[in-house]
Amino acid sequence: MGRPAGRLVPAEQSARSGPVRMCVGCGSKRPQAELTRFVIGPGGAVVVDRERRLPGRGAYLCGVGCMTAALKRKAFGRAFRGKAGLVDPSQLG
DSSP states (O other), X not given: XXXXXXXXXXXXXXXXXXXXXXXXXXXXXXXXXXXXXXXEOTTSOEXXXXXXXXXXXXXXXSSHHHHHHHHHHTHHHHXXXXXXXXXXXXXXX
């Protein structure tokens, strides 16, 4: 019968291996391995998940310039569905 309607795979995603995520700072889509993952830590603060093993929703960034854009746009609050408190950029690594 083929693929169900609405489940089309974009050509660029099928050419890459692994999942693709969007940077919350600039909005570019890249392979997950190229991005830095952030999560809400045990104390409610946004922390870097270098090992990609912490539980919960993740937000991804390309680089330092995107960190500034994400903070300005309050993108962490949207990515974490309003659960992100104040974000201190010096604590994010």
